[in-house]
Amino acid sequence: MRYAKFTPFLFILPMLVGLLVFRLIPIGFSFGISFTSWNIFSPPRWIGFDNYRTLLQSPAFWEVARNTVVFALVFVPVVMGLGLSLALLVNQKLRGSTFFRGVFFMPYITSIVAVALAWKWILATRFGLLNNALMDWFGVQHPPSWLGDPRYALFAVAFVLAWQSAGFQMLLFLAGLQNIDESLKEAAMIDGASRGQVFRFITLPLLSPITFFVLIISLIASSQTFEVTYALTGGGPQRASTTLAFYIYQNAFVHFQMGFASSLAYTLLLFVGGLTLVNFVLRRRWVHYG
Amino acid sequence: MKRRPFIAMLVLVAMVLGLASAQTLRYFSWETNIPEETAALIAEFEAMHPGVSIDFEALPPDQYWPRMSAMAAANNLPDVFYMSSGFIFEWQANGLLANLQSYVDGIDLADYFSGVLATTRFPSPETGDVHAVPINWVGPVLYYNQDAFDEAGLAYPNDDWTWDDFLAAATALTVDKTGNGRIDQWGYWVYGRYAQVEPWIYQNGGRILNEARTRLEVDDAARETLQFLSDLVNVHEVAPRPQEMEGIRQQDVFPLGLAAMWVDGSWNISNNRSIIGDQFTWNIAMIPSGPSSETRIGYTWPDMLAIASGSEHEEIAWKFVEFMTGPGRPAETFLGGTVPFYRPTAESEAWLEPGLQPADKGVVLQLGGLPTRTSFTPNWSEWRGYGAAEGGGMNGELDLVFNGRKALDQAIETFVEYGNQVLSRSYPEP
Numbered sequence: 001m002r003y004a005k006f007t008p009f010l011f012i013l014p015m016l017v018g019l020l021v022f023r024l025i026p027i028g029f030s031f032g033i034s035f036t037s038w039n040i041f042s043p044p045r046w047i048g049f050d051n052y053r054t055l056l057q058s059p060a061f062w063e064v065a066r067n068t069v070v071f072a073l074v075f076v077p078v079v080m081g082l083g084l085s086l087a088l089l090v091n092q093k094l095r096g097s098t099f100f101r102g103v104f105f106m107p108y109i110t111s112i113v114a115v116a117l118a119w120k121w122i123l124a125t126r127f128g129l130l131n132n133a134l135m136d137w138f139g140v141q142h143p144p145s146w147l148g149d150p151r152y153a154l155f156a157v158a159f160v161l162a163w164q165s166a167g168f169q170m171l172l173f174l175a176g177l178q179n180i181d182e183s184l185k186e187a188a189m190i191d192g193a194s195r196g197q198v199f200r201f202i203t204l205p206l207l208s209p210i211t212f213f214v215l216i217i218s219l220i221a222s223s224q225t226f227e228v229t230y231a232l233t234g235g236g237p238q239r240a241s242t243t244l245a246f247y248i249y250q251n252a253f254v255h256f257q258m259g260f261a262s263s264l265a266y267t268l269l270l271f272v273g274g275l276t277l278v279n280f281v282l283r284r285r286w287v288h289y290g
Numbered sequence: 291m292k293r294r295p296f297i298a299m300l301v302l303v304a305m306v307l308g309l310a311s312a313q314t315l316r317y318f319s320w321e322t323n324i325p326e327e328t329a330a331l332i333a334e335f336e337a338m339h340p341g342v343s344i345d346f347e348a349l350p351p352d353q354y355w356p357r358m359s360a361m362a363a364a365n366n367l368p369d370v371f372y373m374s375s376g377f378i379f380e381w382q383a384n385g386l387l388a389n390l391q392s393y394v395d396g397i398d399l400a401d402y403f404s405g406v407l408a409t410t411r412f413p414s415p416e417t418g419d420v421h422a423v424p425i426n427w428v429g430p431v432l433y434y435n436q437d438a439f440d441e442a443g444l445a446y447p448n449d450d451w452t453w454d455d456f457l458a459a460a461t462a463l464t465v466d467k468t469g470n471g472r473i474d475q476w477g478y479w480v481y482g483r484y485a486q487v488e489p490w491i492y493q494n495g496g497r498i499l500n501e502a503r504t505r506l507e508v509d510d511a512a513r514e515t516l517q518f519l520s521d522l523v524n525v526h527e528v529a530p531r532p533q534e535m536e537g538i539r540q541q542d543v544f545p546l547g548l549a550a551m552w553v554d555g556s557w558n559i560s561n562n563r564s565i566i567g568d569q570f571t572w573n574i575a576m577i578p579s580g581p582s583s584e585t586r587i588g589y590t591w592p593d594m595l596a597i598a599s600g601s602e603h604e605e606i607a608w609k610f611v612e613f614m615t616g617p618g619r620p621a622e623t624f625l626g627g628t629v630p631f632y633r634p635t636a637e638s639e640a641w642l643e644p645g646l647q648p649a650d651k652g653v654v655l656q657l658g659g660l661p662t663r664t665s666f667t668p669n670w671s672e673w674r675g676y677g678a679a680e681g682g683g684m685n686g687e688l689d690l691v692f693n694g695r696k697a698l699d700q701a702i703e704t705f706v707e708y709g710n711q712v713l714s715r716s717y718p719e720p
Contacts, residue, residue: 124537236681
């Protein structure tokens with residue numbers, strides 16, 4: 001069948017227009033905005049690098065940046081560990097494993113706000129399920145305030161997000177596990193390898209491309225955390241659980257400091273981009289393709 | 291036969307003229323909870339002004355402000371819209387609100403709680419021009435659990451109560467009912483929120499802003515007040531640490547019976563009624579004056595209606611604003627403790643609701659007769675820590691104090707420095 005050269009573009013046009021109007025143009029636009037002072041109501045005013053200078057000198061920014069790093073350091077290993085463990089569990093050829101795959105995946109397709117509300121109820125200081133269990137079963141007299149204490153709030157948010165998204169990582173790991181040729185494992189077993197050795201020297205290396213992919217998307221997910229923070233702690237107490245994405249939201253849509261928020265967004269982009277680059281460079285050392 | 295085109299043209303001309311004379315006012319509000327009452331008011335206004343129709347939309351507050359800001363940026367504001375005390379300053383400063391002074395000059399303010407007009411004046415709250423008209427106003431009061439007072443054998447709070455009286459009552463009301471070592475009923479409940487802290491400061495004659503309201507300046511009376519509130523939690527232990535109430539909506543602590551006294555805005559009467567029902571008897575009183583207080587101050591602020599500057603229908607928009615804020619608006623449209631701007635409606639039985647709790651609802655009206663003090667500035671919500679930024683600013687710092695994690699002096703130093711950074715965007719150093 002013959003068709004004009006532009007015909008395929010016609011088909012992807014709706015998608016392309018959406019991408020341009022709602023993503024690419026605003027992304028470019030916000031880069032320009034990051035060099036202005038703009039409160040939405042009055043026209044933007046060019047201020048050069050002032051926003052970047054302000055953020056680098058602001059203790060609040062460094063506190064939030066530190067939170068973002070700590071959040072990633074907690075969230076990424078926990079979600080990957082959970083995801084891999086669940087995948088190994090449901091990969092067993094046991095009765096009901098299909099059912100459990102569905103169960104473990106369920107939180108991921110549940111609205112994050114609903115998940116956060118349920119966890120808020122579980123983690124509440126006075127009437128929360130967890131603290132009541134601690135008081136009644138373990139005799140803890142004054143259980144902690146998981147969401148109200150600056151020492152725990154960030155970890156609580158990271159844990160809830162990991163719990164919610166582990167189902168998705170599980171699915172990815174599961175696909176990876178099922179791609180591994182059983183004969184390799186059998187051969188290793190025949191050569192006398194233990195189950196642990198098979199996992200360590202056959203499964204893990206063959207799974208590494210998937211692990212790499214999961215690592216990258218988990219890092220990006222951790223840097224984008226917004227809804228769960230909004231619903232669980234509102235970034236508090238004080239700024240204890242505020243990460244960069246939430247800080248950007250606060251500055252843009254609560255304080256209407258669009259210029260400053262855009263400069264934060266580009267700083268976050270640099271941060272995530274830099275980390276991803278490092279990962280791609282380090283990949284050669286531990287990722288094995290086929 | 292030849293007449294037909296002529297008639298058609300006449301009809302067309304009449305339609306065009308009709309369209310030209312018909313005016314459609316766009317009206318936005320955040321009051322989503324009284325749809326029938328609002329529709330009835332709008333229908334009444336439309337009947338009074340043939341040819342005028344109102345295009346009405348209501349959005350809950352969290353969606354209202356982002357939407358309004360986007361419309362302001364696109365220069366597409368509704369003709370008439372709700373305005374809050376926390377935001378009016380920025381909107382005035384950016385020239386988004388029509389100057390209504392000449393219209394307001396034409397009404398007899400003796401019938402209104404004119405003190406709350408201060409918030410609507412710009413640039414100066416005393417001498418500036420009015421840029422919005424209050425619909426209603428609110429102010430913090432002291433809520434108390436009458437049954438708990440009876441059980442403890444205490445006299446109810448009255449206008450002469452001092453801080454010592456308050457502390458003595460709070461101490462007696464802090465009870466471990468089950469004897470398990472955990473307090474079941476606290477004497478008081480407070481966290482860093484503006485409506486829970488500022489009223490105490492003002493009733494002690496204190497200020498947190500300088501005279502020109504361009505910088506944060508916490509005076510001695512304000513420090514004394516903050517120390518008193520902090521001591522209630524950390525020294526006398528008659529109020530829980532805010533983190534202990536995490537997971538419970540702050541406005542539910544008192545109605546759930548977890549605290550026997552509480553200071554917050556009068557609008558909470560509505561929430562109290564729905565949660566408490568007839569489980570216990572409660573009432574309201576004036577907030578106790580502090581040792582440094584010379585005169586009673588009313589911390590009151592309005593919700594308002596504003597007209598967009600440059601609205602093509604300013605005249606009729608004003609008539610609508612006048613109608614919606616005046617005698618035409620029935621008491622039933624003012625929920626709980628929000629007080630009508632129009633005094634006779636506020637003083638009517640329909641608003642005072644004898645027979646319903648709280649028995650002394652009229653206490654709220656007393657606030658309207660007092661000299662007013664507020665701390666609203668441009669970017670108030672940012673430095674104060676309010677709404678989606680409640681965890682930060684002054685609120686966040688005070689919570690660190692109430693949670694026993696920071697010394698008060700240090701917290702004051704931090705929130706003053708932060709607040710002044712925020713304010714310097716609107717008022718740069720000379």
